[in-house]
Amino acid sequence: MARLLIADDSAAISQLLQRYFTRHGYEAATVPDGEAALALLRRGEVPDLVMADVTMPRLGGGELLRAMRADSRLRGVPVVLMSGADLQEESARAYGDYQAWMQKPFDLQQMLATVQRVLAART
Amino acid sequence: MMEVCSKREGDWPELYANPVDLGPEPAVAVPSEDQGRQQSTRETARADAQRPLRLVGTNEISLEGGPCAVKPSVDGPESAGNALGVLAHELRNPLTGLSGMLELLLGSLQVGRPAGREEFELLETAQAEVRRLSDILSSVVEAERSGLRSLQLKCAAVDLREIVKAAVRPMLPGTHPITIECGPPGPVRVYADRHRLEQVFRNLLGNAAKYSPPASLIRLSLRRVEEGVLASVGDEGVGIPPAEAERIFERFYRASNVHGQDPGGVGLGLYLCRRIVEAHGGRIWADHRVGPGATIHVLLPTPSGDAWPDC
Structure with missing residues (x-):
């Protein structure tokens, strides 16, 4: 069972993704910002994939990505960035390599297909 | 000794039926690690207050430039x-x-x-x-x-106590007891746009009610300080994370500890408050402390001596 970490300051979106992916056989944990995500990751709870909103309080998805890519233990964890803002996709590349970009609002099926594709590419 | 305003004084609505004497002058709580920042805020407030009153000779202030211009928002160009x-x-x-x-x-x-x-x-x-x-x-x-881009003020000599009373009036009776401390006896005169300031206090009181437990106390105090008049609105709610005490006044910014709690907030209210207060030559800031409770301070300059503008 693949493990996902969902970082989004919107509780509705976090819970929605958690519910949806759990229904599809994934194990999904949620955190409200990048700082909490990083704390969890650095405690050794490394998931198979991280979904992170770009705009979050304290630490956004871009900064989270940068911190992960700078950490040898987390460097290989695939990241899917989500954003409700325009024109962030290219500038997010400056933070590091991410595996997929999801523009809000997105379909859950579209998100599921993206996660499946990214995880398949990893293995 | 603080004067505690009560219903007995006049047209106070039922909401103030149980005023509480809050004792000595309320302190501006500052945790030690934020002392520097708070000092800076106060220095800025003092510097603002010491500037010549900007409203003399005009009853309109443009936010878009010139000597009366308000600092641009910290959140970048507002195109x-x-x-x-x-x-x-x-x-x-x-x-x-x-x-x-x-x-x-x-x-x-x-x-x-x-x-x-x-x-x-x-x-x-x-x-x-x-x-x-x-x-x-x-x-x-x-x-x-309300004019985010161009805030026009219609200023006059007004009694801040009356403005505060008007701001409290629309609040739902019975939701939160509200006490009002009025330090100076008599009218608390400021040179301001009555409706804009009322909007500021309505917003601050609304936030206090929104982010506090039901029936918890909201305190509003007015007192004269060296730089002018200091109005403070305090509650017993979730508080403001110290690191975000400045950011909550940014446009569309919402404190991290209210996410998921309040589906109604979008992060414009305090931004607008700041624009209005700064347009009056004043300052607005939040106490840098972790909950319980938040206190927002509004410092409004008062003209010195007989320098009241012709209104």
Whole structure:
């Protein structure tokens, strides 16, 4: 069972993704910002994939990505960035390599297909 | 000794039926690690207060430039495109939630089978997201009407006590007891736009009520300080994370500890308060402390001596 970490300051979106992916056989944990995500990751709870909103309080998805890519233990964890803002996709590349970009609002099926594709590419 | 305003003084609504003497002058609570920042805030407030009163000779202030210009927002250029982008971002989150909830519901509901608990939860969350969308639109319209881009003030010598009373009046009776301490006896005169300041205090009181436990106390105090008049609104709610005490006044910024609690906030109220207060030559800031409770201070300069503008 693949493990996902969902970082989004919107509780509705976090819970929605958690519910949806759990229904599809994934194990999904949620955190409200990048700082909490990083704390969890650095405690050794490394998931198979991280979904992170770009705009979050304290630490956004871009900064989270940068911190992960700078950490040898987390460097290989695939990241899917989500954003409700325009024109962030290219500038997010400056933070590091991410595996997929999801523009809000997105379909859950579209998100599921993206996660499946990214995880398949990893293995 | 503080004078505690009470219903006996006049036209106070039922809301103030149980005023509480809060003792000595309220301290501006500052944790030691934030001393530097608070000092800086106070110094800035003092510097602002010591500037010549900006309103003499005019009853309008432009936010767009010139010697009376208010500092630009810390959140960057406020072009129409930028504002639209921020708004689009704010709308996409509830839209994503709403769309996803409906997608989940369509996948789980079956004709002839009664809806289960999960479906009801999804519907409730979807309904909350719709409310949030509606509130965002209302906030934006209200902010636009209030003149985010060009704030025109119609200033006159006004009694801040009367303004505060007017701001409290629309609050729902019985929701929160509110005490008002009025340090100086008699009218608390400031040179200001009555309706704009009333809007500021309505917003601060509304936030205090929104982010506090039901029936908890809200304190509003007015006192004269060296730089002018200091109004403070304090509550017993979730507080403000110290690191975000400045950021809560940014446009569309919402404190991290209220996310998920309040589907109605969009992060424009305090931004607008700051614009209004700064347009008056004043300062607004939050106590840098972790909860329980938050206190927002508003410092309004008063003209020195006989320098009251002709109004």
